[in-house]
Amino acid sequence: MPCVCTDLTKAPSRGAKPALTTLCWVLSFCCYSAAAADQEADQLWDLSFESLLSMEVSVAATKSERIIDTPAIVSRYNADDMARMGLRTLKDTLSFIPGYVLQETRIGNTPVMIRGLVEGFNQKVLFLIDNVPYWMPAHSEIPLLGIPIEAISHVEVIRGPGAVYYGSNASAGVISVVTKKNSEKNTLALSAGSNNFVNGGGYLNHQFNTESSFYLAFEAQHEEGYDGFFEGVPNLPSFPPETPNSGTITKSEEMRSLLGRFTYKEFNILAQTFQSNNNDFTDPTHLNVATELEYTGSLIHLDNTWRFAKSDLNLFADYNNFYLQFPSRNLFGQGVDGGFRFDNNGDNNNRWRGGGTYNYHWNEYLGLFVGAEYEKREI
Numbered sequence: 001m002p003c004v005c006t007d008l009t010k011a012p013s014r015g016a017k018p019a020l021t022t023l024c025w026v027l028s029f030c031c032y033s034a035a036a037a038d039q040e041a042d043q044l045w046d047l048s049f050e051s052l053l054s055m056e057v058s059v060a061a062t063k064s065e066r067i068i069d070t071p072a073i074v075s076r077y078n079a080d081d082m083a084r085m086g087l088r089t090l091k092d093t094l095s096f097i098p099g100y101v102l103q104e105t106r107i108g109n110t111p112v113m114i115r116g117l118v119e120g121f122n123q124k125v126l127f128l129i130d131n132v133p134y135w136m137p138a139h140s141e142i143p144l145l146g147i148p149i150e151a152i153s154h155v156e157v158i159r160g161p162g163a164v165y166y167g168s169n170a171s172a173g174v175i176s177v178v179t180k181k182n183s184e185k186n187t188l189a190l191s192a193g194s195n196n197f198v199n200g201g202g203y204l205n206h207q208f209n210t211e212s213s214f215y216l217a218f219e220a221q222h223e224e225g226y227d228g229f230f231e232g233v234p235n236l237p238s239f240p241p242e243t244p245n246s247g248t249i250t251k252s253e254e255m256r257s258l259l260g261r262f263t264y265k266e267f268n269i270l271a272q273t274f275q276s277n278n279n280d281f282t283d284p285t286h287l288n289v290a291t292e293l294e295y296t297g298s299l300i301h302l303d304n305t306w307r308f309a310k311s312d313l314n315l316f317a318d319y320n321n322f323y324l325q326f327p328s329r330n331l332f333g334q335g336v337d338g339g340f341r342f343d344n345n346g347d348n349n350n351r352w353r354g355g356g357t358y359n360y361h362w363n364e365y366l367g368l369f370v371g372a373e374y375e376k377r378e379i
Helices: 034-045 049-053 079-084 090-096
Strands: 074-078 100-102 112-114 125-129 152-159 173-179 187-193 197-207 212-222 226-230 247-251 253-264 267-278 293-307 311-333 336-340 350-361 367-378
Touching: 074 079, 079 090, 079 152, 090 100, 090 152, 112 173
Parallel strands: 125 173
Antiparallel strands: 074 152, 100 112, 152 173, 187 197, 197 212, 212 253, 226 247, 253 267, 267 293, 293 311, 311 336, 311 350, 350 367
8 A cells, every 4th residue: 555645734823733743644546456566667767768759648749749859848747756755736747847836825726836837816827627628717716626646547737838739828838737647547536734634535436348337536625724914015095094014814725626537449538616705804904905716617528539541530528617716805994894706606708619630641751630610708
């Protein structure tokens, strides 16, 4: 039974006793033994430099290719390697990548800076799950807390512009999350830490036959968080000059996510839903515009591929509903709260997308790739 321990220590929250140690355990129940996993890790370390350069990625081209040949600054991180390094979330993994900086803001969102390029609501970053775009129509936010970690096979990133191949939202970089495909391992995981931090998840796979399979992944996280103190926050022009500009708010991340995939030959159905809450606090604060962000998102995607001798045709369609709402303390003055929400509980904030691609290979060096796509957004 493999055990991975990560340090989840955070500053004590209100009324919490200082933690002398952090207790963390990950329980994994799988069809293969820990010895087999360790053997795979040893084999990776035994690879030559040439073999490592021969590892393939698919984030920057129409087909898999060696990292050394790809026309972009690309990195790939496997889930097993992430776990061995103590990276237990997608946000942890992105923070580990050179050139990526994740900024935890006062209002609770997380802008992703890639090689110095950043925008407050991630309009310059394209987020993909199994090559399907997933972002909020209104604010272009991406679901950093929306993908169960147990479902991830590996993460591929482009550090730099990817708009030539991907189009919208890829001017700073691309984050491509690739889920497990036909994995024979079933896993359950549990982590615990200070400030009543608890995270649990799992991955369940069933192979119907050689042509069809189904998997389901889930994750939930709860914590009391820690007290973050902010000083010298600029006052809004509408506030009186004597308004305090420092204060404390609770910084926390809570989430629930579910992801399933059904595959029959070359036909795929992907479905995902999640809810997350950043900065869950109820006490008054002197901090100007202290915000609690609540994200809700769901995605359903269908595609089918027909493969021929020298070409392949892919047709796809998907629906993405993704929105946020937030109460804001002191929004209109000290002690005068406000907030933001969409009409109809956010159901109108969605994206419909459909289209297809055709890829023809004349030979190893020359090919033709064409595609068409129609998208409708409502905000």
